[in-house]
Amino acid sequence: MVSRVRSGDRAAFAILVRRHGDIACRTAAVLGAGADTDDVVQEAFVKAFRALGSFRTGAQFRPWLLRIVANETRNARRTAGRRVARETAGALLLPPLSEHVTDETVRAHEDLELFRSRVMDLPEAQRLVVACRFLLDLDEAQTAQVLGISRGTVKSRTHRAVARLRDALAGQVHEEVGSG
Amino acid sequence: MAESRQLPEEEDAVLARLARLSAALAVDPAPDELAAVVRDRIRTLPVPAPRSPMGEGVARLTDRLRRHWRVATAVAVALLLGLLAVSPAGARIAQWLGIAGIQIVQESAPPESDARGGQPDPASADGFREIGLDQARTLVSFPLGLPGELGPPTRVLIGPGDDVVSMVWADGDPTNPDGPIRLDQLAGTPDPAVIKKYFADVEFAELGGHDAYWLRAPHPLVYTDSSGVEHTERSRIAGPTLIWQDGPVTLRLEGVGTEQRALQIARTLG
Numbered sequence: 001m002v003s004r005v006r007s008g009d010r011a012a013f014a015i016l017v018r019r020h021g022d023i024a025c026r027t028a029a030v031l032g033a034g035a036d037t038d039d040v041v042q043e044a045f046v047k048a049f050r051a052l053g054s055f056r057t058g059a060q061f062r063p064w065l066l067r068i069v070a071n072e073t074r075n076a077r078r079t080a081g082r083r084v085a086r087e088t089a090g091a092l093l094l095p096p097l098s099e100h101v102t103d104e105t106v107r108a109h110e111d112l113e114l115f116r117s118r119v120m121d122l123p124e125a126q127r128l129v130v131a132c133r134f135l136l137d138l139d140e141a142q143t144a145q146v147l148g149i150s151r152g153t154v155k156s157r158t159h160r161a162v163a164r165l166r167d168a169l170a171g172q173v174h175e176e177v178g179s180g
Numbered sequence: 181m182a183e184s185r186q187l188p189e190e191e192d193a194v195l196a197r198l199a200r201l202s203a204a205l206a207v208d209p210a211p212d213e214l215a216a217v218v219r220d221r222i223r224t225l226p227v228p229a230p231r232s233p234m235g236e237g238v239a240r241l242t243d244r245l246r247r248h249w250r251v252a253t254a255v256a257v258a259l260l261l262g263l264l265a266v267s268p269a270g271a272r273i274a275q276w277l278g279i280a281g282i283q284i285v286q287e288s289a290p291p292e293s294d295a296r297g298g299q300p301d302p303a304s305a306d307g308f309r310e311i312g313l314d315q316a317r318t319l320v321s322f323p324l325g326l327p328g329e330l331g332p333p334t335r336v337l338i339g340p341g342d343d344v345v346s347m348v349w350a351d352g353d354p355t356n357p358d359g360p361i362r363l364d365q366l367a368g369t370p371d372p373a374v375i376k377k378y379f380a381d382v383e384f385a386e387l388g389g390h391d392a393y394w395l396r397a398p399h400p401l402v403y404t405d406s407s408g409v410e411h412t413e414r415s416r417i418a419g420p421t422l423i424w425q426d427g428p429v430t431l432r433l434e435g436v437g438t439e440q441r442a443l444q445i446a447r448t449l450g
Contacts, residue, residue: 006229013219017218021214049218079314079317134202137202
């Protein structure tokens with residue numbers, strides 16, 4: 001498909017947009033694009049088109065595209081950081097929980113809401129790795145490519161983030177035991 | 181559900197919650213009009229030309245080298261020393277060995293403008309054009325940093341292919357004005373390899389957990405833009421240079437007098 005675009009078939013690029021649009025939006029959203037998600041994705045696809053000359057034949061298109069989405073998300077967040085209050089931007093580091101999850105009890109929903117805020121409290125670098133690995137289901141190599149870091153860094157940040165979340169959960173249990 | 185089995189390890193509780201969180205996040209699919217909007221926007225853009233087979237081969241080689249760049253650097257420096265001694269094609273081969281982001285090659289004689297205090301003329305570089313900072317941010321595919329320590333730049337320039345952005349502070353360092361400062365940011369690859377004819381001129385430093393390189397002498401910068409075209413940029417500012425990497429971006433800070441101060445400025449990049 002990429003080579004069709006390169007040989008002048010612009011319509012083929014629209015097929016790539018349709019094929020990868022949803023994952024691009026999800027990526028921008030879980031990396032913190034918030035209300036700018038649609039704009040970020042549109043911009044990323046235009047930049048991807050312009051950069052298509054440097055795409056290596058035979059490489060995976062999706063992580064290559066998602067890296068551009070991730071960079072564009074960072075750009076948007078920097079701009080937004082100047083525009084809106086920190087707290088407002090902070091609340092959208094991860095998308096909200098869906099209202100339509102029916103098999104969750106109120107308690108489980110609250111538990112998950114608390115867990116969502118724990119993930120958002122992670123240091124930025126760890127949160128991004130967690131988002132790629134667990135919310136986008138990317139493997140280590142893809143995560144490394146998308147975030148522009150080494151696989152070793154992905155591994156160590158994942159490890160630290162999971163350890164931190166485990167500590168947070170343990171603290172939460174103790175609190176509940178203590179107060180109850 | 182994972183919890184109901186009462187897994188012994190709390191890490192599994194973490195992984196189970198991450199899986200539930202992933203399923204429960206409210207993320208909208210791409211808007212229906214996305215493909216049409218993108219198609220309209222790319223209508224007037226040139227069709228991106230594929231890289232030549234030779235370019236692809238070099239890209240694969242550099243990818244491999246990048247993964248083992250410490251070793252590659254040492255090998256490349258050794259090779260370069262040897263090749264330059266025997267072959268006029270040595271310089272070209274050295275360029276191929278350069279990992280895609282940047283290469284450093286010692287100049288035989290410092291350019292005229294290298295006298296300290298010489299005025300930079302970044303606009304004279306091939307294809308560079310003056311641009312507003314906000315506009316530059318919308319054009320490049322990487323996050324543009326701004327060193328808080330230096331304040332707003334006097335000029336912002338963008339290179340051909342929108343792959344490199346140069347910021348110039350004409351008055352230099354506010355705490356110690358001593359000639360202009362220039363910061364180049366380019367979409368490089370995660371690990372720049374440094375090829376030095378005179379290896380002794382590079383000092384290794386650390387910045388944010390990554391290697392940084394401090395060079396006392398001016399040098400031309402060779403970089404490859406997103407369409408695989410190679411550009412050579414001569415130093416336009418006197419004095420030493422700090423080169424480092426921040427995520428997908430390679431940065432070059434020229435004109436700051438001391439390594440310590442350059443690192444200090446680099447750390448304020450936001």
